[in-house]
Amino acid sequence: MSVPGYWREQPQRYRYEANRCKSCGKVFFPPRRVCEPGCDPANLEPCKLSQTGKVLTYTIIHIGPTQFADEAPYAMAICEMDGGGRITAQLVDCPFDKIEVGMPVRIEFRKIQQDGHAGILMYGYKVVPG
Amino acid sequence: MRDVAVIGIGIQRWGELWERSLRDLWVEAALNAINDAGVDHVDSMYVGCMTPGLFVGQEHLGSLLADYLGITPVPATRVESACASGGMAMRAGFIEVASGLSDIVLVSGVEKMTDVDGGGATYALATAADGDYEVYNGVTFPGLYAMMARDYMRRFGLTREELAAVPVKSHANGVHNPHAQFQGAIKLETVINSVMVADPLTLMDCSPITDGAAAAILCPLDLAAKFSKGRPVVKVAGMGAATDSIALHSRGDFSTLNSTVIAAKRAYDMAKVGPEDIDFAEVHDCFSIAEIIVSEDLGFFEKGKGGKAAAAGETAIGGKKPINTSGGLKSKGHPVGATGIGQIHELVTQLRGEAGKRQVEGAKRGLAQNMGGSGGSSVVHILEVK
Ligand SMILES: [Zn+2]
DSSP: OOHHHHHTTHHHHHHOEEEEETTTOOEESSOOSOOOTTSOGGGEEEEEOOSEEEEEEEEEESSOOGGGGGGOSEEEEEEEETTSOEEEEEEOSSOGGGOOTTOEEEEEEEEEEESTTTSOEEEEEEEEEO | OOOEEEEEEEEOOOBOOTTOOHHHHHHHHHHHHHHHHTOSOOSEEEEEOSOHHHHHSOOOHHHHHHHHTTOTTSOEEEEOBTBTHHHHHHHHHHHHHHTTSOSSEEEEEEEOOTTSOHHHHHHHHHTTSOTTTTGGGTOOHHHHHHHHHHHHHHHHOOOHHHHHHHHHHHHHHHTTOTTOSOOOOOOHHHHHHSOEEEETEEGGGBOOOOBEEEEEEEEEHHHHGGGOTTSOOEEEEEEEEEEOOSSGGGOSOTTOOHHHHHHHHHHHHHHTOOGGGOOEEEOOOSBHHHHHHHHHHTTSSOTTOHHHHHHTTTTSTTSSSOBOTTOHHHHHOOOHHHHHHHHHHHHHHHHTTOOGGGOOTTOOEEEEEEEETTTTEEEEEEEEEO
16 A cells, blocks of 8 residues: 555545535535536535444455455445445444344444555544444 | 447357466457458457456557557557456447448457466455445455345345355356356355355355456448358347446445446347347356346346346246356356456357357347446447347
8 A cells, every 4th residue: 555545545534524515415425526417516515424324234254355364254334324425344343143234333443454564554444333 | 320240259268277378368369259250350459458467467458469469550459447348348349340430340358367366366356446445444346246235135035045046057057168167067055055255145156266368350230241151140239338336335226236227228229129139148247146136237137036037047048038158257257358258259159059058049139248346337238140
């Protein structure tokens, strides 16, 4: 992972900065420059992604990519946050058999990956039962 | 716009081809297609390839491959749309012939995936998802399709057995395909009890890592009779492509692939036919759940009924709507950039009546659906006997 590539995503990974279209109410995470053709791009205003939401669907990953291999099996979920905006995140601190579609979750700031033994530590959001 | 025909096809047996290089595989498939068509030159070429840079450290494929086929200085372009790269190369060639710019166009696909280890392949394939907002957090492609499967099973009552019927059927077809990576039948229990990859998908719900290439020759329909050698002339009757959000989480519905719905509608409209007029189809079964969802999104079955149809044998050869007679991505193999052209190869083989033991009786019109990532792109072609 390149250091600038990691650094420039910090507003989203550390502070959950999003934006909202005042024309249609849609929340974008990460923020976008344009909404839909019918919506005025000047109507996008910064906002913060809600810290609470619910699980829409999930999986337990048993065979993970190299940088997550030691963590497997781990749960991942697509979550809809209250007030709008969606994320794909690890769902932690919850036994797999207690995970359900519709369950409430909240975002916590966690370490996500690390670049080998000497590389940068990478942080971001995971969700826990909420 | 001119009508377009497919006059030649070429492929080799796909698999883990350690002794073969990317250029070697591609040139073999291209020569097979050129010989099959009987053309003495090509005016232009397209090659679909997802990520030769990550798999073999090589870009600039257009020039490399035109050089090794001995056809420089013809224009040659690599087309990339993740796992839909091959289908999009077919689309590019179709447009070039239809527009009148060129008469004889080589369309092709290739991927050489086994030079990297499993971790390297997972990394390369994951670049088809949203790097910063999906992959960064730990999701894999099996994980994305597993989340679709979870949503679909919960909403439509699809059972584990119905889901497993898809790879069982595809492997049964692959037994009769000499080009398939795996030519062995498998049992329902094998699918259900194999290693869990991303719950609820096991290893046998997932397409393999494959090396391979495929090619086809396109020309205006008016010239096609000259190359038919008594074989049926195959016309490209319809083509459609569409995009969707790259991140699965941005979609309204995880049990529908909207890019496929729209691409199919465009292809049906161009061909002036509907799903009921399609005799057989090759679809993008990168994971078992994908074949079920796609079979509905193409209009073959009502939403929620695709799994039941597969379990009832309706998608088997001899069934109402045979799907993946080649063995599909699961059994034939999935060299990602080559897959879309591999589907065209199967369609032409069936329409010429040359599919041997896997022949669909009376096949006059077939459909190919090729998809990138978790459905961020789709391309559909309809081929028919003229
Ligand atoms: Zn809007």
